Amino acid sequence: MNGFSLIYEGFDPAEEGLREALTSTGNGYLCTRGTAEWEDADGVHYPGTYGHGVYNRETTILGGVPVLNEDLVNLPNWLVLKLRIEGEDPIRLADVELLGYRHELEIRTATVIRELRFRDRAGRETSLRSRRFVSMADVHQAGIEWTLTPQNWSGRVEVVSGLDGRVTNSGVARYQQLEGRHLGPGSLRTFGPEVIALKVQTRQSNLYIGEAARTRVRGDRGDRGEPFAVDRSLYQMEDYIQQVLAFDVWQGAAVRVEKMVAFFTSRDPAVSDTLAKAGTSVLRYAGFEEAFARHASAWDELWRVCDVRVPGDDRVQLLLRLYICQIVQVCSHHTADLDAGVPARGLNGEAYRGHVFWDELFVYPFLNFRMPEVTRGLLMYRYRRLGEARAAAREAGIRGAMFPWQSGSEGKEETQRVHLNPLSGRWERDLSHNQRHVNAAIFYNVWHYFQTTEDLAFVRDYGAEMMLEIARFWASIAHFNPERERYEIHGVMGPDEFHEKYPDAAEGGLRNNAYTNVMVAWLCDVAQEVLSLLPATRADALRAKLGLGDEELRTWGDMSRRMFVPFHGDGIISQFEGTSSGSTGSCVPRAMTRTATSSPSRPTR
C-alpha cells in the first residue's frame, strides 16, 4: 500500500482548514471536506458538503448597491456524530487532552480516518477510530464508522447523530460580507426507529436536497457484531433533526457505531421526492463493512485504469496518487451522467464560489486517455450553455458564442462586477471577465477529446457547433491592422490572472496577449477543417443553421496565418503588448505587475 496514505500526526488548529480540504472524500457526485464529524463550523473547523450543479443565487446589498452572487451551496451537514460521556458536553478536540492523534486520507479508497486517544476533564481515557467514505459504488451513499473503546472506565455514553440544514456558505473569509444563506426551511421525517431524514430547498434556484441517516451500535465484529441495547430519543426542529443513542460501555471493550447516509438532490435522474427517496434508500443499505467493501472494489477498478507509477521517488508517487484521487473524487464516471463542469476548487471548499473557469483544460489530458466518457460529459456542460454564450456575445455586439470566464448554473458570466481588494479593504471593479481565452480553451478541449477518442458522433452532434461559434467569436473581436498587415485582439486579459489593464487605463484588458493570439491562430486553422469531418447532411444543416458562408471560412484561414504576436526586441515572445504602442513590446514593467497584484482576480488558492 506504499504511496497511498496522506498522514498528519498531531492536531494543529492552524493547519486544520487545509487538511480538511486535502482529505475531502467524494465520488464525482458528492464531496465532503475531511472535517471531524463532531466539530461544528468555527474558525478552525468547517464541515462542508458540495454537489455538482447545486448552485443558488443571492443578492447582497452593499452600501446600497445590490451585488449578485451565485454560490455552489454548502449542503446540509450529514456528518454530525458527537460523543457525550456520562451526560457531559460533547467531546471536542479543543476541550480534551489528546494523548494521540492521527488524521489520514487513505488514498486508495478515498477514506478519511482519524485515530485519537484522549483524556477528558474527568480523567477518563478513551480511544476513538473514525473511518468515513463517500461511496464510489453507489453515488448516493456515504458511511461513517466509529470504533470506541473506554480505556480506563466503564459507564454510559450518548451518541448524537444528526442531519443539519442550518448550514450557510461561510467557509471563505473574504466572502463574509456576501449573503451566505442559501437554504430555506426544511421538512423532516423518520423512517422506522433507526432512520432520520431531512429535506431542504435552495432559496432561489428551487433545488431540493434530501438526506437520510441510519445509525446503529454494535459490538466490535463488523456487520456481524451483536446489536447493542440502545435507547433512542429524537429531537427535531425546523431544519435540523437528530437522534441520541444512549448505551452502556465497558472498559477495554470496543463498540462500533455506524451511520449510513443517503443523499439525493432534485437534479438527480430517477428521483421523485428526494426525502422519500433518501429514506427508502437508506433503509435498504447494507451495513458499513459490506458497503465499504463494494466501495473499495469500485476504487480498485478505478486504480487499474487511473494509476500512474513513478518508481524511485516515494514523495512524487504519493503526491501523484493524491492528485489522481482528488480529480476522480470530483470527476468520476458518475460525473459523466450529470450536468457538471470542473469547479476551480473541485468540490472541496467554497473558494471561487464553486464556479467553473478554464481549469478543465488541465484535467482533460488525464481523463481523455483513461475515462474519456467523463470528458465527454463535462464538455456537455459547455454545450448546454451554448445558447447563453451566444446571447452574451450578441448583447456585447459580437458574433458567435462568448463563454463566460466564470460559469455557474446557467452559463452566464458569474464573475463579480466588484471584488474586495484584500489590501485596501475596498470594493473595486472586477475586470477579470476579460479573460476571453476560456473560449480558446473550450475549443481546444473539444478538439483534443476528439483527437484522443475519435468520437466523431460527439463532434457531429455537439462539438462542431461549439467550435464554429467560438471561431466566429474570435474573428468578430479581432480586427485587421493594415499597417502591420496582421490581425490583432485588444481588450483581453491573459491567463496570468494579474495583468488586467494598463496602469492608467480607464478600461480593462490588454492588447495582443501572446497566449491568446497564438491559440486563436491555431484554432482558426482547425476550425476551417471541422466541417469536412462531418457527414454532408450535418455539415449542410450546421452551415444553414449558423448562416456560415465561405467568406467567413476564408477569414479564419487568413487569421490562422496572420495573427500578430508581440516579441521583445531580443526575439522572445512578449506576454502582451507593452504600454508603448510599438509593435515590439518591452518587458512587462514591474510597477504594473504590482499594481495588478494588489487586486488579484481570484482568491489565493
Place this chain on the structure above:
Amino acid sequence: MNGFSLIYEGFDPAEEGLREALTSTGNGYLCTRGTAEWEDADGVHYPGTYGHGVYNRETTILGGVPVLNEDLVNLPNWLVLKLRIEGEDPIRLADVELLGYRHELEIRTATVIRELRFRDRAGRETSLRSRRFVSMADVHQAGIEWTLTPQNWSGRVEVVSGLDGRVTNSGVARYQQLEGRHLGPGSLRTFGPEVIALKVQTRQSNLYIGEAARTRVRGDRGDRGEPFAVDRSLYQMEDYIQQVLAFDVWQGAAVRVEKMVAFFTSRDPAVSDTLAKAGTSVLRYAGFEEAFARHASAWDELWRVCDVRVPGDDRVQLLLRLYICQIVQVCSHHTADLDAGVPARGLNGEAYRGHVFWDELFVYPFLNFRMPEVTRGLLMYRYRRLGEARAAAREAGIRGAMFPWQSGSEGKEETQRVHLNPLSGRWERDLSHNQRHVNAAIFYNVWHYFQTTEDLAFVRDYGAEMMLEIARFWASIAHFNPERERYEIHGVMGPDEFHEKYPDAAEGGLRNNAYTNVMVAWLCDVAQEVLSLLPATRADALRAKLGLGDEELRTWGDMSRRMFVPFHGDGIISQFEGTSSGSTGSCVPRAMTRTATSSPSRPTR
C-alpha cells in the same frame, strides 16, 4: 409536398379528441395536443401539454382504500388565445356558424394549422388562420400565429393571451375517479409590457414548470409587418395570468397576432429559476417567422435522415410519414440528453398515464439506424433505474434485476394494484404486472443497439450490467423440470396483454408463455458472451461487483439449449401451456379469451 399533410375538412365534435392526439406538435422534449387555442377542456376539446419525466404521484381514497397513482402531468396550458369581437364572449367553435373549417397537420414541420371562416351571432363574418409549432431548433420555444381578417365588418377586437396553471389530468374517462390535481399554487410575473410568465410546482414530486409568453399584433407582413396600436391590460390570479390586447380591425385587412412561448422545467440542465429563465428567454426570441424558419430548417435535416419513401401508394406514404413525425416528436435528438423513456402513448395524451411499458422495442429498430444517440439516451432511462429493478427483484425473493411492467419517474412498478373494469364498473385486482417479458425486451434492445452501432463503450459502462442482471433474473424465476428435462417459467403473462391467468386460478400468470421462453433461451445464449466483449479490467470488475460465478454462466448456457416451448399437437407453437397440465398444450380456449377480454390490462388505444 406530397404525402406530408394530414387534413381534416369540417369540424366533427365526436372526432375532435382523436384528431387532437394525431395532430399533436412536439420536439422530443415537449408535446402539445392539437387542440384549438381558444377552447377549454370539456367533453370535446382537451388542451394537454406533456414533457418527458414530469411525473407526479397522488393518492386517491377509493372506498376507504388508498390507491396510489403516478401520472405524467398535464402542464400549464400555454395555448390560451381567444378572440372577442366588440366585447362579446370569446369565439368558440360550438357558438358560431362555420362557413369553412380545415384542420391540418403539416407533417414536414409538425405544424398544426386551422383555417376557418365563421359567422357569429351578430352576422359578422371573419376568417382566421392559425399556425402553431413547438420548435425543433430550440426545445424550449413554441409559437402561435393567427392571421385574422374581418370579411364584412370593421370594429374593435380583443385577443386574450393567457397561461393557465389551473389544469388537471382529466383527459381519460376511465381515470376520472382518480385524483387529477397535480399542480400546486403558482407564482406570476411580467417581463416588460409584452411578456407574461407563470411558474407552478408539482404537488408531490417538487418539479417546477416555468412558462412565459410574448404576444404581439402586427399588420400582415410577417416579422416586418407594422406594429399595431394595441391597448394591453393584465389580469392575474393564483395560477393563471392573461393579457388582453385590444385593437381596431378593418374589413378585408388581415392582422397578425403572434404568441411566442418559452417553456422550462426544473429538470432541465443549465436552468436556475424556471420563471426567470422562461421570461428572459422569451424576451430574446425572434418573431414567429424567423423562429419558424429555424424550426423548419431543423426538421429538414431530420427528414434527410429519417424519411422513408414508398413510391406508388400515397396513403401508405402519408401514414408512414405521419408515424415518423409522431415518433420524432416524442423521441428526437433533443430527447437523448433527457432522462426520458418511451411512454406508451407518446406525449400525446393521458392514456397509460404516461407510463413506460415495452413499446420502445418497436421504436428502436427505426432509431438505431437513423439517430442511434436517441436510443442510447433512452436506454439510459433503464440503466438509471437498475438499482430500483434490483430492489424489486430482491423484495420478491428473486435474484438479478426485475424491471417493472409500467415504469414512471423512479422505475418502481407503477402498474395499478386495482383497475376499473369498464364493463362491470368494478375495481378489480390488476395482474398485468406479471408481464415480465419487458425484461427480455430491455435485454434485446441493448443488444440490438450494440449490434447496429458497435458502441462498445455503452455496453462496457452500462449495457453489460443490465444484460447480466436480467439474465440472472430469468435464471432465478425459471426452474428445471426433471421430468421434461426442460427449464420452465411459470406465473408470467405474455405479450398479448389479455391472458392474465387461468380461468379459475387464484393467482395471476400462466405457465410457459412461448414468446417469453423463446426470448429467454435466446438471451441466455447472448448473456454468456457479453463478458468476453469487454476489456478484462471491466469484465473482472463487473463479475466481482455482481458476484457472478462460472456456475451461473453455465446455467445460462444450459437454459439457452433447454427451455421448454409448448406445442400444439399439430406442431404449431402454443401461445402458452393450456389449462391441462400436459406438455403439449391445447388451443387457447375461447371462453378464457373472453374472460380475459372483459378486464383488459391496458386501456383501449
